[in-house]
Amino acid sequence: MHHFIDVAHHSLNKHGEELCGDKVEILKTEDRTIIVLADGLGSGVKANILATVTTKIVMTMLRSGAELDDTIDTIINTLPICSVRKIGYATFSIIEIDNELNCRMIEFDNPPIFFMRNQKMVALEKTELILSGKKLKRSQVKLAVGDTLVLCSDGVIHAGVGVLLNHGWEWSHVAAYLEDQLHHSSEYLNRRLIDTCNKLYDQSPGDDTTAVTVMIREPQYINVLTGPPISPREDKAIVDQFMNSIGKHVVCGGTAANIVARELNATVETTLEYCDPKIPPIGFIKGVDLVTEGVLTLKMLLSKLKMINRTCEEPDLSKKDGVTRLLKLFIEDATNIEFWVGHAINPAHQNPDFPKDLGIKINVVKELIEELSTMGKQARMLFIDGDFSNQREA
Known part of the structure; x- marks a missing residue:
């Protein structure tokens, strides 16, 4: 194999909470790598359970050979809708990469995935997918060595809101920050991103904050x-x-x-x-x-x-x-x-x-x-x- 799929993830718990309301699951098999990031509604124990259920459903079904569309449909029909806010109890992002570096992505109400090639942000072509009445976004791309993908929960783009920034960090600001970083490894880049979020929150995160960095590297x-x-x-x-x-x-x-x-x-x-x-x-x-x-x-x-x-x-x-x-x-x-x-x-x-x-x-x-x-x-x-x-x- 002439490439290595380098994956790193880190989370910050909302200030005062013992459990994180975000959950990341990574599955590496002989023929593919699957990454799921779920963000449970709210924070604490309830959010953690909802996010965990979401990631477990995805991994269990995909591992057993289920189609991605069927997996998404099961998640949407399993998790209830909040009666007050009228939104799903968990949002999620899914990345699936095969051995030929064909990458499929599904996004449901999480911040858009960041995709960088040659140190520059590249817009992903997305199509709308309707499953069980819910709008999801699907995208596909052929990855190459040097490409970087970053998934995050909304705690990243809200970092600093009401503390150091009026409207939070915002997606475009995070994108510019990522472009400015030297990409030594996924661990290095992802840790630096989360550490910056923590500083913007003044060490007291106002929301669960999670980032996952996926970098295609030559094996070292x-x-x-x-x-x-x-x-x-x-x-x-x-x-x-x-x-x-x-x-x-x-x-x-x-x-x-x-x-x-x-x-x-x-x-x-x-x-x-x-x-x-x-x-x-x-x-x-x-x-x-x-x-x-x-x-x-x-x-x-x-x-x-x-x-x-x-x-x-x-x-x-x-x-x-x-x-x-x-x-x-x-x-x-x-x-x-x-x-x-x-x-x-x-x-x-x-x-x-x-x-x-x-x-x-x-x-x-x-x-x-x-x-x-x-x-x-x-x-x-x-x-x-x-x-x-x-x-x-x-």
Whole structure:
């Protein structure tokens, strides 16, 4: 596959509410990607339930092979109409992209989808669709690498209303803002958009606010070697495969760094400059993109990823320490991340005075994969001991 569908989403709860009234569901299969954003009427528990029901109906029916029109008809006939405001109890936007990048979109009372090509907003040709007496908008487009789609709930275009802006941010203003941003990744762009909304609301959102960014990218691989194989006889073969793998190369751990340097006929250059006294310093090997300390650095990275995934604030990626450099690579550069893990045990971790949890390298990597998957990355762990070639083919 010569493209990667990079999807990121973030939400702000209405001030004072524990649950968000918006809901996002993403389904990736072998032949298509489906994204649903639903906005429940009102806020809090009731809105959350309505939005959740909407997204679940869509995903359940489309996953089972139902036609999109039948799915929409079921939603409209399932959700009641508000007796006071005479509007549906949930609005929604649906995007479906197949492996050939043919994209179908359905919009029902959510703000219009933003579509950018070559950093410029492009108007989508839309046709009106009437289902069960409701007017929906349908559009189709053939996507290409570099294209970006942004869905949002009305909390985005209302950001700042009555606080910093008289009429809210408005669609045209959001469009101009998106055109002005450098699109490093969906995660980067979407987080920046939601963080800006939060600032316009003066940190107290007046409505549930959600954005979903879909970017068509060329796959970008990051390979992380974080443990040597049990048998030293495998060192050369593993290093050769690692360095010949597509993408950037990161080595985490002193033992692994020494093995890589030896097999490359290079040296590990270390620096005594501590960008942050709490974070181990980085090293340098010619031909390797980044060299860091091992488990301590990975655990700090895991802690950062967990914090980032639970907030909508834009992370500071300007620092030069090993943890921030890894974070920047994962967030801005990577679409696919592979952890090359060996079973060799670091003698330092067997010291009874050493914290026991630092020896659980595999569990740390598993948690990293979970957090990266939450960001929409494709991450996996490869054990470099045993029949490693079969793992690579799998």
